[in-house]
Every structure is written in C-alpha cells, then in structure tokens.
Amino acid sequence: MARSGIPTRERIITAANSLFYNDGIRGVSVDAVAAKAGVTKRTLYYHFRSKDELVAAYLAGRDQPNLALFRQWFSEADDGLPAQVERIFRNLARSARHPKWKGCGFLRTSAELANLPGHPAIKIGAAHKKKFEAWLRETFAEAGIAQAAQLARQILLLLDGSFAVVLLHRDPSYMETAGEAAHALIEAALPVQAGVRRKR
Amino acid sequence: MARSGIPTRERIITAANSLFYNDGIRGVSVDAVAAKAGVTKRTLYYHFRSKDELVAAYLAGRDQPNLALFRQWFSEADDGLPAQVERIFRNLARSARHPKWKGCGFLRTSAELANLPGHPAIKIGAAHKKKFEAWLRETFAEAGIAQAAQLARQILLLLDGSFAVVLLHRDPSYMETAGEAAHALIEAALPVQAGVRRKR
DNA sequence: GTATGTATACTGCCCAGTGAATATACACAA
DNA sequence: TTGTGTATATTCACTGGGCAGTATACATAC
Structure with missing residues (x-):
C-alpha cells in the first residue's frame, strides 16, 4: 500500500x-x-510493465481532464457558436502565457515518437484528438450546420496548428489569431436565422 | 579532404x-x-563542436530547400491566390503519403526540445517559419488584401496544424481539408475585382 | 613544417530492465 | 485467538549496454 x-x-x-x-x-x-x-x-x-506502458498511462491520464476543460470553456456563456469556440482559443492563449506551458502533450509525444507509429501512447493521443473532433462535429451538427464534419476538422487544424506555432515562437497571440479564423469559418458556415444577423 | x-x-x-x-x-x-x-x-x-551544433546544422540545411519547394508549387500555375495556396497543401498531402514522411522536421524538433527554449535548432526553426509567414504576407499584400498579416498567420496555422494532425492520425486527407479552409479564408479576404466573381 | 583532417582508443556517466529477498494484509483453519 | 498460507507491494543491488565528448597520435597538402 x-x-x-x-x-x-x-x-x-x-x-x-x-x-x-x-x-x-x-x-x-x-x-x-x-x-x-x-x-x-x-x-x-x-x-x-515498461517505460512505454508508463508513457501511455501518462497520456491516458490527460485525456478526460483536457476534454472537460474545453467543454467548460465552451459552456461558460451561451453567446453563440463562433464566440463559444473562440473562447476555447482565448483560454488556451492565457494558459500558454504560463512559463511552464509547453504545448500539447499528445502532439509533442506523437512528434517525438514519430518513428514508432504503433506505439500505445500515439494511439491514445490519436483517440483523444478524435474525441475532440467528434464533439465539435456533433455540436456543429446540432446547430444545423450542413458541413459539420468538415468544419470540425478545420477547427481542429487551427487548434493543433496554434499549439505547434505557439510552442515554436513562444508567442501566444497566434492562438488568438487562430480563434479569429475559427470564428470566421464557423460564422460563414452557420445557417441564416431570423433575428440573427450574419456579418457581411 | x-x-x-x-x-x-x-x-x-x-x-x-x-x-x-x-x-x-x-x-x-x-x-x-x-x-x-x-x-x-x-x-x-x-x-x-557538439551534438547541439550538429542538430542546428541539420535544420539549417532544410531551410532554403523547403521554402523553394513551397514557392515552386505556388508558382506552377497562375490560377489565383486561393488555388495557388491550396496547391501547396495538396502537394504536401501527396508527400505525406510516402511511408517515410514524418511531418515537419522543424516542428518535431521544437516539440522534442521544448524544454530547451534557447536551443540553436529551435531558433533556426522559428526563423524558417517566420520566413514562410513573411512570404505569404507579402504575397497577400501585393494582391491588395488589407489584412495580409492576419491572413498569413491563419494560413500558417492551418499548415502547421495539418503537419501535426496528419502525423498523429497518419491521414493525409486532413491536409486537403486545411487547403480548403485556406482557400475559403483567402477568397473571403480578397478584394472584389471586375471580372472576378466571389463565391456566394 | 604548419594547417587541416582523420583515426584509435578511452573516460565517466546514464539508462532500461531484472534477480532475489522482504514486508504487509488478509482469509481461513485449528 | 492464534497460526499459516497466499497475493500484493516494496526494497536493494545489479547487469549489460549505450551515450556525449576527449586525449593522443598519425596523415596529408601546400
């Protein structure tokens, strides 16, 4: 014990x-x-059993907490899909300003172990990102967006891109830029509704 | 000798x-x-002098060839900014299908050495990405796009996001999705011109 | 005959994983 | 209540190998 x-x-x-x-x-x-x-x-x-198994357990332990955080930021206010998703990026930018921040553990691990494609840790990382993408897709579909799947992938790409770029340049403002791009893409995909004026 | x-x-x-x-x-x-x-x-x-210096030389040797390749893909046809940029993503997706492809060497190195922020190799990687971003920005500015700087960053985020995501999932189709998002963002930012009809 | 370039052989350290033994908890029989 | 067996949990000490970097010497060219 x-x-x-x-x-x-x-x-x-x-x-x-x-x-x-x-x-x-x-x-x-x-x-x-x-x-x-x-x-x-x-x-x-x-x-x-091995270091590899320990690495897998390390990533598995980050899976749910990370997803919960994203959902929490999204739900903090009900101010419309573009704003809700953009808030995820803004909160991430805030995290990235902490000196101990070092990007996304899942992506960094997959980059480091790129020569071991079947590694259990990489599978866990891939599953994590798929869960996030699926959550976005379902959220978009519920909002009546036709190309929900494609849009979810685009947001994911912006998110993971900002992890990589901010880590390289140590400049969290890229995360805000990504949030703005996400905002624009979602806004453009949103169906026109009574009482909701779309930009441009 | x-x-x-x-x-x-x-x-x-x-x-x-x-x-x-x-x-x-x-x-x-x-x-x-x-x-x-x-x-x-x-x-x-x-x-x-050291392994670190060797690593820096490794990345320095990839800088110019990489940029030249992007410029070449861009210039293969003069079919409009959105299509030209999207072609970079399509060519990258093709590269990513080769079994030896393992993402972007600059990003993977910065992910692996994230605990050594001042490492010479990371500086070289950052400079490389800045050059690419500057080239995009200038290209967009020459095309009369007002928010050229912001748009260049957004495209960079999509590009680096696709490096990360494709490496994780081993699914190059994400690169095509990123290309489509880039296409849409550039199209939306392009000034309306005589004889050029904008989507929607 | 001095600059450059290359080789052999070495140091000291770190690292993933293991062998053998010990300690604790608890179930159950006497 | 006490003894005993078994599964769980933990320790110390070790192995065999790999690693970054170096001391020293030899070769070649101009």
Whole structure:
C-alpha cells in the first residue's frame, strides 16, 4: 500500500505527467520518475510493465481532464457558436502565457515518437484528438450546420496548428489569431436565422 | 579532404538529416550519424563542436530547400491566390503519403526540445517559419488584401496544424481539408475585382 | 613544417530492465 | 485467538549496454 493516502500507482502517474510533459519522453529516465514519485524503480516496474506502458498511462491520464476543460470553456456563456469556440482559443492563449506551458502533450509525444507509429501512447493521443473532433462535429451538427464534419476538422487544424506555432515562437497571440479564423469559418458556415444577423 | 568527391562536412549533414528526421534528435546518437556518414566520431567532432551544433546544422540545411519547394508549387500555375495556396497543401498531402514522411522536421524538433527554449535548432526553426509567414504576407499584400498579416498567420496555422494532425492520425486527407479552409479564408479576404466573381 | 583532417582508443556517466529477498494484509483453519 | 498460507507491494543491488565528448597520435597538402 501507499505511504500516504494516495495509491502508489497514482503517485507514479502524477510524477510521470509532470516530468514527461516538461522534458519529453526520451528526456526523462524511469529512475527520475521513480525518484519524483518517492518510490524505487523496482516498484515502478511492479505497476508498469515498461517505460512505454508508463508513457501511455501518462497520456491516458490527460485525456478526460483536457476534454472537460474545453467543454467548460465552451459552456461558460451561451453567446453563440463562433464566440463559444473562440473562447476555447482565448483560454488556451492565457494558459500558454504560463512559463511552464509547453504545448500539447499528445502532439509533442506523437512528434517525438514519430518513428514508432504503433506505439500505445500515439494511439491514445490519436483517440483523444478524435474525441475532440467528434464533439465539435456533433455540436456543429446540432446547430444545423450542413458541413459539420468538415468544419470540425478545420477547427481542429487551427487548434493543433496554434499549439505547434505557439510552442515554436513562444508567442501566444497566434492562438488568438487562430480563434479569429475559427470564428470566421464557423460564422460563414452557420445557417441564416431570423433575428440573427450574419456579418457581411 | 573527403574520401569521395563530396566534402566530409556535407556528408555528415546528409547523414544527420536522414537520421534525425526519421528517428528524432534524442533517438539518434552521434555515433550513429558518424557511422552513416562513413566517418569516425572524432572526425565529426572536428567539424561540429557538439551534438547541439550538429542538430542546428541539420535544420539549417532544410531551410532554403523547403521554402523553394513551397514557392515552386505556388508558382506552377497562375490560377489565383486561393488555388495557388491550396496547391501547396495538396502537394504536401501527396508527400505525406510516402511511408517515410514524418511531418515537419522543424516542428518535431521544437516539440522534442521544448524544454530547451534557447536551443540553436529551435531558433533556426522559428526563423524558417517566420520566413514562410513573411512570404505569404507579402504575397497577400501585393494582391491588395488589407489584412495580409492576419491572413498569413491563419494560413500558417492551418499548415502547421495539418503537419501535426496528419502525423498523429497518419491521414493525409486532413491536409486537403486545411487547403480548403485556406482557400475559403483567402477568397473571403480578397478584394472584389471586375471580372472576378466571389463565391456566394 | 604548419594547417587541416582523420583515426584509435578511452573516460565517466546514464539508462532500461531484472534477480532475489522482504514486508504487509488478509482469509481461513485449528 | 492464534497460526499459516497466499497475493500484493516494496526494497536493494545489479547487469549489460549505450551515450556525449576527449586525449593522443598519425596523415596529408601546400
């Protein structure tokens, strides 16, 4: 059992999360994760078969919280689809200003492990992004947008593009630009309704 | 001097290019690069002060060829700005279908080395993307687009987003979706001209 | 005979994963 | 209540290999 109230396995994942997100997968040794979790390496290998499995668990632990955050930002106000989606980008830009921000853990992992296409962590990352895309698609479809699937992909591309670009330039304003582009694309796809005036 | 006609330094960079692009920076040892170049490690260290410097040289060697390729695809036909830019995405999608394709070397390096913000390789990557953005901006400005700077950023976001997403899902069709979004955004920003009918 | 370029052989360190033993918890029989 | 077996959880110490970078010496060219 765990030393403190928190189970060992969970403590290891928390340590892995912080280290892998900060320094990348190959930049962090299993020893470092074990040390940060206050556990010997042998104990870590009792809970995880290999480093690869630990990496997968790290990403799996980020899946739901991330999606929940996006949904929360979206739902903070009911001010119309373009504004609601743009708010996701604005909140992300705010996060990106924190000095410890280092982009999207899923994308960075897939970039680092690009030579291992079947890696379990990459599958988890792909599933995560598919869930986000599906949520957007359903949201757009419910709003009566005909090309909901295509639009959802376009928003996803802007989102992941801003992760990559902001990480490279360390300039979160790109995320606001992406939000504006998303706003414009959604606005243009929205069906005209009584009482709702479309731009231009 | 070099064993063959090609200078040693160049052979090393060629070897580094192939290995780093395929397996990532931390996934490739200096020994491996030296071996692939047909040179001992000591010789490699005669030409490059450190692995970091070698990584920077690897990316510097991709800068101009990449930009030239984009410009070439753009100029293949003079069929209007939206189509010309969309052609870049279509050609990229074609490249992405090759099994050895592994995304954008600049973005993958910046993702892998995100914990070393001042790394020379990251600076080279950032400069490369800035050059591309500037080229787009100037092209748009020459076409009389008022918000040329903002539009250039949006296209860049779509491009880099498609690099990231296609790498994750191994589905190049996202690049075509990005091209369509770029087409729509440029079309919407283009000034109305005599004889040119805008969509919708 | 000095600049450049290349090679052999080495140092010190880090790293993923393992062998063998120990400790704790709990079920159940005496 | 106490003894005992079994599954879970954890530790220490280790292996075999890889890695970035270097000390030293040799070769070639002008």
